[in-house]
Amino acid sequence: MARRVPRPAGAGAWGRSMGQGLLRKSKIGDNKSTQVDLWGGACMVRQVENVLLVLEYFAERRAPATVAEMTDHFGWPRSSAFNIVSTLAERGYLYEPRARGAYYPTPRWLTMAQAVSEADPVPAALTRVLDRLVDETGETAWIARASGLHVVMLDVRESPQMLRYVARPGMRLPIHVTGSGQALMARMATAEREALLKRIRYQAYNRNSPMEAETVRQQIADSEERGWFMSNSAFSSDLAGVALPIRIDGHAYAVTTAGPENRFVPRMPEIAAAIRGAVAAECGAGALDMTPLRAEA
Incomplete structure (x- = not known):
């Protein structure tokens, strides 16, 4: 049986929907799996996967989130979530738009994505x-x-x-x-x-x-x-x-x-x-x- 992973943001749709390998749109905070593994059982590097999940989480949430909120959403240890967020912030991929410790992606993601897309x-x-x-x-x-x-x-x-x-x-x-x-x-x-x-x-x-x-x-x-x-x-x-x-x-x-x-x-x-x-x-x-x-x- 294929390993089940949390559904990436953007893979669902509003309302009643169907998709190739997708079951339904989950709500923010609903950590139930709704996508089968489409990678043919390929081994994933956990740290890399977690970074991508954070990005997909923000794409669906469309609002700043605290480390505690991400910890609750993904079920990660707080230290793991903090390390990921801190690294992304230090590299310029996350910032704190307000003083309450909530983070949000910076435009650096978009700049890099556009550069890659324009090349191919x-x-x-x-x-x-x-x-x-x-x-x-x-x-x-x-x-x-x-x-x-x-x-x-x-x-x-x-x-x-x-x-x-x-x-x-x-x-x-x-x-x-x-x-x-x-x-x-x-x-x-x-x-x-x-x-x-x-x-x-x-x-x-x-x-x-x-x-x-x-x-x-x-x-x-x-x-x-x-x-x-x-x-x-x-x-x-x-x-x-x-x-x-x-x-x-x-x-x-x-x-x-x-x-x-x-x-x-x-x-x-x-x-x-x-x-x-x-x-x-x-x-x-x-x-x-x-x-x-x-x-x-």
Whole structure:
């Protein structure tokens, strides 16, 4: 069973929501786990994880917090919380906006994030594709790229509907299980894809999870013949998605739209056409070329 971790801020949604690996939005102070481990059981460095949890905590709280409040929220020893906060403050990542000992992140986080993002930006045309898709389909849409055994969401637009797929930039999903991942695998050279299939740990994430390499190969072949890629309760229950692989400036991306299974599955051909139309309009028809890449630029 995957290790359960506290739900990152921003991974939930207001109201009644659903998401890939996400159950519901928890309240501030509710320390119950609501996200399964999407990192495939990878070992985490505890101190690094705790720093990230502090940042995510502030992103959801949106207000200063004392060391005592963080201790209560995370269930950490006070000394551990104090050491983390003190280190972040000394490095210029937290400050005390008032004299009562409450801390809040400084703009240094934003400055660093912008510098990183500007060095490897998501093409502007793809952000416009996402806007079009949410407007046209009413469902959540995202851009993803391959990262080892996972796909990583680079940009996300959530559906405005109360019942929706919940996602956030940075979310990682198993590459062989999802429509996004199989779309990206289809763009790989055969040798690269086969090497990846040998490294995958096949497990039953959900009722339709592929449990062997041959199943993944067949699903990719079926999707190429159909003209679009899909998943349906392969990773999370009652969620379905449609994806198309595209190529911009020599880089492979997957454009995906997803939503609740009962609402989404009957619309799959329609949504695939919407993705194709949005990509052609914003990126040009050449971006839809299905030829496998020999090597990533």
